[in-house]
Amino acid sequence: MAEVLSTKAVVKEANTAASTQTLSTQTLIINGKSFTLDADPKMPILWALRDILGLTGTKYGCGAGLCGACTVHLDGQPVRACLTSLGQAQGKQLTTIEGLDNQKLKDAWAEYNVPQCGYCQAGQLMSAAALVAQHPKPSEAQINSAMSGNICRCGTYPRIKAALQNYAKQED
Amino acid sequence: MSTFTAVENISRRDVLKLFGAVGGGLALGASGLTWSPMALAQDKEARLNLFIAIGEDDKVYLTCHRSEMGQGIRTGILQVLAEELEADWDKIVPIQGLADKRYASQNTDGSRSIRENYDRMRQMGAMARAMLEQAAAARWKVPVSEVHTAHHKVLHVKSGRSAKFGELALAASEQVVPAVESLTFKDVKDFKQIGASRQIVDMDAMLTGRAIYGYDIKLDGMFYASIMRPPVLGSDVATLDDTAARNVAGVLDVYRLPAAKGAPAFQALGGVAVIATNTWSALEGRKALKVTWTASDNSQHDSSLYLQELVERVQQSGNVVRQYGDEIKNWPEANTLKAVYTVPYLIHSSIEPPVATAHVTDKGCEIWASTQTPQSTQQNVAAALGMEEEAIKVNVTLLGGGFGRKSKPDFSVEAALLSKQFKRPVKVSWSREDEIQNGYYHAISAQSYQALFDANNKPSALLARTGFPSISSTFAEGVEYPSGGELDLGFVDVPFALPNLRYEAVKAQAHSRIGWMRSVCNIQHGFSVGSFVDEMAHRSQVSCPQMWRNLLGEARRETFTDQQFKYGNYGEELNRHPVDVSRYLGVIDAVEKAQAKAPKAGKNQGWGFAVHRSFVSYVAVAMLVEVSEDKQLKVLNAIAAIDAGTIVNPDRVKAQTEGAIVFGLSLALMGEITYKEGKVQQSNFHDYPLLRMPQAPDIEIIIIESDAPPAGVGEPGVPPVAPSLTNAIFAATGQRIRDLPVNKLLRV
Numbered sequence A: 001m002a003e004v005l006s007t008k009a010v011v012k013e014a015n016t017a018a019s020t021q022t023l024s025t026q027t028l029i030i031n032g033k034s035f036t037l038d039a040d041p042k043m044p045i046l047w048a049l050r051d052i053l054g055l056t057g058t059k060y061g062c063g064a065g066l067c068g069a070c071t072v073h074l075d076g077q078p079v080r081a082c083l084t085s086l087g088q089a090q091g092k093q094l095t096t097i098e099g100l101d102n103q104k105l106k107d108a109w110a111e112y113n114v115p116q117c118g119y120c121q122a123g124q125l126m127s128a129a130a131l132v133a134q135h136p137k138p139s140e141a142q143i144n145s146a147m148s149g150n151i152c153r154c155g156t157y158p159r160i161k162a163a164l165q166n167y168a169k170q171e172d
Numbered sequence B: 001m002s003t004f005t006a007v008e009n010i011s012r013r014d015v016l017k018l019f020g021a022v023g024g025g026l027a028l029g030a031s032g033l034t035w036s037p038m039a040l041a042q043d044k045e046a047r048l049n050l051f052i053a054i055g056e057d058d059k060v061y062l063t064c065h066r067s068e069m070g071q072g073i074r075t076g077i078l079q080v081l082a083e084e085l086e087a088d089w090d091k092i093v094p095i096q097g098l099a100d101k102r103y104a105s106q107n108t109d110g111s112r113s114i115r116e117n118y119d120r121m122r123q124m125g126a127m128a129r130a131m132l133e134q135a136a137a138a139r140w141k142v143p144v145s146e147v148h149t150a151h152h153k154v155l156h157v158k159s160g161r162s163a164k165f166g167e168l169a170l171a172a173s174e175q176v177v178p179a180v181e182s183l184t185f186k187d188v189k190d191f192k193q194i195g196a197s198r199q200i201v202d203m204d205a206m207l208t209g210r211a212i213y214g215y216d217i218k219l220d221g222m223f224y225a226s227i228m229r230p231p232v233l234g235s236d237v238a239t240l241d242d243t244a245a246r247n248v249a250g251v252l253d254v255y256r257l258p259a260a261k262g263a264p265a266f267q268a269l270g271g272v273a274v275i276a277t278n279t280w281s282a283l284e285g286r287k288a289l290k291v292t293w294t295a296s297d298n299s300q301h302d303s304s305l306y307l308q309e310l311v312e313r314v315q316q317s318g319n320v321v322r323q324y325g326d327e328i329k330n331w332p333e334a335n336t337l338k339a340v341y342t343v344p345y346l347i348h349s350s351i352e353p354p355v356a357t358a359h360v361t362d363k364g365c366e367i368w369a370s371t372q373t374p375q376s377t378q379q380n381v382a383a384a385l386g387m388e389e390e391a392i393k394v395n396v397t398l399l400g401g402g403f404g405r406k407s408k409p410d411f412s413v414e415a416a417l418l419s420k421q422f423k424r425p426v427k428v429s430w431s432r433e434d435e436i437q438n439g440y441y442h443a444i445s446a447q448s449y450q451a452l453f454d455a456n457n458k459p460s461a462l463l464a465r466t467g468f469p470s471i472s473s474t475f476a477e478g479v480e481y482p483s484g485g486e487l488d489l490g491f492v493d494v495p496f497a498l499p500n501l502r503y504e505a506v507k508a509q510a511h512s513r514i515g516w517m518r519s520v521c522n523i524q525h526g527f528s529v530g531s532f533v534d535e536m537a538h539r540s541q542v543s544c545p546q547m548w549r550n551l552l553g554e555a556r557r558e559t560f561t562d563q564q565f566k567y568g569n570y571g572e573e574l575n576r577h578p579v580d581v582s583r584y585l586g587v588i589d590a591v592e593k594a595q596a597k598a599p600k601a602g603k604n605q606g607w608g609f610a611v612h613r614s615f616v617s618y619v620a621v622a623m624l625v626e627v628s629e630d631k632q633l634k635v636l637n638a639i640a641a642i643d644a645g646t647i648v649n650p651d652r653v654k655a656q657t658e659g660a661i662v663f664g665l666s667l668a669l670m671g672e673i674t675y676k677e678g679k680v681q682q683s684n685f686h687d688y689p690l691l692r693m694p695q696a697p698d699i700e701i702i703i704i705e706s707d708a709p710p711a712g713v714g715e716p717g718v719p720p721v722a723p724s725l726t727n728a729i730f731a732a733t734g735q736r737i738r739d740l741p742v743n744k745l746l747r748v
């Protein structure tokens, strides 16, 4: 199923100089569903997801690849949505927190009551999901290294670590 | 507005429907100043101001009127309400309160949501329970004394009858509201909610991306704004060339906001707003702006020169703010220990920066914001728009962290001004750079401490001075000294049992917006006193916890009578929340005991200790660090004991204290905002770093069991962190760090 969304309507209505618009048709596969949108291919997918497609689970924290709040999976690899353009994501499988299907991981998060404000947690979960997909039983060093790009200002690190270590112990 | 209800589960309109279309229900409201549920329950408007509503579907709709920013208040307030109501936890539905004076204060800062509302929420629960019981007794024609409530039902044991809450809701709402004095309360031993580690009510939404924060608000026809604000406080746009910005795809307009006048308070700072169809276009448009700025009084502000001046000033006499015993005039060098400590400017850096959406119409304005303070948002937006406060509706979303920044409503004022101009809903999203460069800063500061030692090397007198630009300067021009309220935060209120004590405050002008940040002045005061006690311990050759015991003296309640100041005590009465030396000793002992079971300090390692009372709670912290030969620091273990009186949700108290340790380590290890030519020099997490997982120690939290009234939780864990860390570094290396952050000297 394809949905067509556009930023054009508002642009025209506001009657601004649209001459430098570089809109082109972008096709994205998000959480298994195909979307077509007219947008600048340079636009970071973070803003396409949030402002155009209404998928707001992916968060902004720094816009510079420094905090990990915007982490999504591109063909299964964790990437920063604030630094990945629509052009780069064309035709690739994009997974966001809304489409994350690792229930066992979410259960581990709930069991350890990980979130405080919760704002960074989508990014934390996406980084963690990519880690356990590669290393189902990650060592502490692997956890530290895979999660070091995700900042949590509330300080949930000890619980994230405990949740991941316990996840490693659980049978599937 | 569907996006917002995702987190609410039920919208306000649905609650009204509950009473309107569906019919029955029991509604209790609360009034502002006098706290009179009677008057409001009879007032039809009380339905808009609910703490408790019961639906005929047997669900209980409980209102949290405070903001959720990670402390778990949407769960905690509900636990207290549900306790006295005897409501089943799986039948509760959380409702977020709008800005409304009848809730009394909604300002979610100062670690006081539970301490100010615990008794009140118990009353609300007990009152609703009494009304359900009255309704059941009337229905069954039995004396009300024969019925009781348990597990979401009212029961009459004699006849074996029972009725669910939902069946009684309508009749209960018609009962006379009982007087507070007539209410009965549950015995502590029967508590099922208070003291239980309930999972937070927003867990599912947070794990699936459905939780809605201020940044996630999207309204039909909404414009997105990004604002370039004056880089120096008090400056304004001199010249603006927006040609290139207007040519950026998606940019709709560029608009100059008037600069703030006089004391900044919660005014919009002014600057240039780029209006666009999406956030990215607004940000790109901003990059293309060419702006020059006027000079201001603050254009020469240089934080390193300023700090040098402060350091000199705290070594000269200042205004006396507390005096006990004699003023010591003679400080012979051999018997005197002296030290000066400094802490730089700091900024909050919640991962969600400030953000607000406003929709202004002829009739009024509706705001959706990540705000800690819906009521002052209402007041300040009303003032900026020239409207009545009642015309401003403020919706509180979840907050992606707050730490005090989001109790300043300037960002909602910006959104309101732009929405008024563009006659559309407008969302103002702060970027990380905005958050770091245009904030309300934790004040740069210096403290000096000196102690006199007697012939037995025991301390006999203390002189302490503090200097920092005051938060009051943000609200009034010409403020040059700290306020009494700021000095009460961990400076004058340490109950040392020395015969001679003298505390002074020195002059310090402000050159930026100074604001409160998690634990406020307790940050610098906790660091300096916590460090100095360790230095005294070293001189007297006792352990740091032992020096604290020596200095605090015997278990007693300090009242500070006849010492030239009136202690504010975080707004609490001293007889309800005393400065209790025995509770200091309790947390000191608990940490020492836990430390005895923890790893001993090995080669290049050391344990450090500190204790601090703030927000009427007591927290002691011990920390183990290792410093390698090449000056690489590793924080290995942290143990904290917290005495916060009665605890509602132990798991959240633990989580907040863990978080406080991480927050305290971020600021002590790496936190530093500097100014050159009036401008903040940092811009994002590369130069204002926060702690990351590999830097976080193993953390153990001990909660002291207590039946004292509930005290603060969110902030009190922060102040003892920095001194326990630097004391540990001293123990490991012999190097005393008196100037934060630590990364000036060690790799972290």
Ligand code: FES
Binding pocket: A059, A060, A061, A062, A063, A064, A065, A066, A067, A068, A069, A070, A071, A080, A081, A082, A083
């Ligand atoms: S928002 Fe992408 S890494 Fe911070």
Ligand code: FES
Binding pocket: A115, A116, A117, A118, A119, A120, A121, A151, A152, A153, A154, A155, A156, B070, B351, B400, B401
């Ligand atoms: S839970 Fe708040 S930033 Fe991580």
